[in-house]
Amino acid sequence: MSLFEILVSALRGVTANKLRSILTLLGVMIGVASVILLLAVGNGSAQEVKSAISGLGANTITVRASGMGGGGGQESTTATTDKVITTEVADRLAAAGLGHVSSVTPQVSTSLTVSSTEASSDSVSIVGTTPGYFEVGTTGIGTGEAFTAADVTTSAKVAVIGQTLATTLFPTGSALGEAVTIDGTPFTVVGVLESQSSTGATDANSVVIAPITRIQKSFTGFGAVSTLSIEATDSDSVDAAEAEIEIMLNQLLGQTEDDESYSIGNQASLLETQEESADSFTVLLGVVAAISLLVGGIGVTNVMLVSVTERTKEIGIRKALGATRGAILGQFLAEAATLTLLGGVLGVAAALVGANYEIYGTQPVVLDYSIPLALGVSVAIGVFFGVYPAARAAAMRPIQALRAV
């Protein structure tokens, strides 16, 4: 009996009771479709995370002062002065001529109330930095312009503000050229940032960016900076740059590797962490879907058992005509496998259609391996869950099977 004939005869068995077969098939189909689709959703969200992070700039290395919380002035003064990163340290790091470093941008940050004549906004993230900030990563200027190096030198009271903040403080017109008051100090708005994609609870568009000297002078004091954003020459040099920076910083701060006055990291490592969590999310979804496939498989066992009972007479006839135990076993296994394979194919089709739609804001991206995997698993489930009913059919004694009505 050729494979084709086995398939044809199995199809005949499957179509003998159409409604029952369709219902069983539906169970497998839903299982297979959900495996593929949920894996695709997990994969889709992983890719979104990846592209969001790579948008931040893969060349960027971030050095954070340890225990420096919001970078408040109080804490900076209590820290041991020779072991904190100050703007001076940042300047010397930039001037050190490290081969893989193209720029060093120090940042201080705090959180204060910002107001205009029309409105005010609490807990706005205030960042003091240098013009290099606008070149690192993706923080671009939307309208107006960035403050200049000269503004930093003169501690000018100018600021670039985020879009949300701009519309909150100036609901009726442009923020450009207007004055905002930060904790009592007036600043002139010279630019408004491009809209940023926000992740998490903080609104990346509710931010004030001003010259670092001014922020230090008015709010945080001239102690430690909270962050150094360092641009590597290219994305391949990130690790080398990180090593250089670590050595140089330790020299500048006069400390050993064991001292932990700062932490250093880059987008690549952030990316890896995010990918890991996205992957475990995908696995979790896959497991949930696999359970539904399992339930579908149990449905196959059930329907095959009913089928074997119903077709006892047929089994008897076949045995009388010379069917061996193996032939009967093969027939019922082939029927179970055909049933699940059909369900699998329909499930794949349903998943591919479903993957065209956004699911909870995530565009599913079908994993290449998930289709053959789901199909293979569905056939394997057919065989696995078909073994028991098929073995029961094969073990029937012909004389008893023939006596069935």
Added chain:
Amino acid sequence: MTLVLELDSVQQVYGSGEAAVHALRGIDLAVEAGDYVAIMGPSGSGKSTLMNLLGCLDIASHGTYSLAGHDVAALTENELATVRNREIGFIFQSFNLIARMSALANVELPLIYGGVGRGERRTRALAALDSVGLAARSGHEPQELSGGQQQRVAIARALVTNPTLILADEPTGNLDNESTDDILGLFDSLAAQGKTIVIITHEDHVAERAHRVITISDGLIVDDRLNTHAPKAAGTAVHA
């Protein structure tokens, strides 16, 4: 003449101890090639048990049964399946065609289990259907055929493997008079071709067509006679 089948003091006991039922109490029987034998008996006489033994659907508790030279009791399950496939052509009272399979597919079935290739299978199945006059109906499914036609398909299925023994269990039990004559006519011509036929029946007019009539009662052979009135009588009774 060669013996197709031989039973030697065959007993069949179901259950054990007090509840044991002795369906066959010691049957000695030999059937030669080309014989047309009818086995008669009232219900409960053991003729169905005998039929199951002859058809290798069941194994005797005691005694030996050899079919076409095989000692049936010594065969494995798979070997029994092969013997049923090659040596026996079954014809049942209720036709036992498989539903939703065309007449042709039903007739091909024993050849599939016999491992015959696709092309040859088709040719032989069509020839068998032609020999029972149903070549034109080969594409029809059992439910589209009359009782007589279904039994003719079943006969074609029994003939297709060219078996040593054709074993028929009340083949006309579910048929009207016209179809009965039709089927019995087929058996006559098969007998004339030299096929070995064992037919189990409780109807006299069916048994009258056979060359040899064996009557069993209460698990024993009580009568074994040659039927001189049978058309084209050719067989000889051999008492084992």
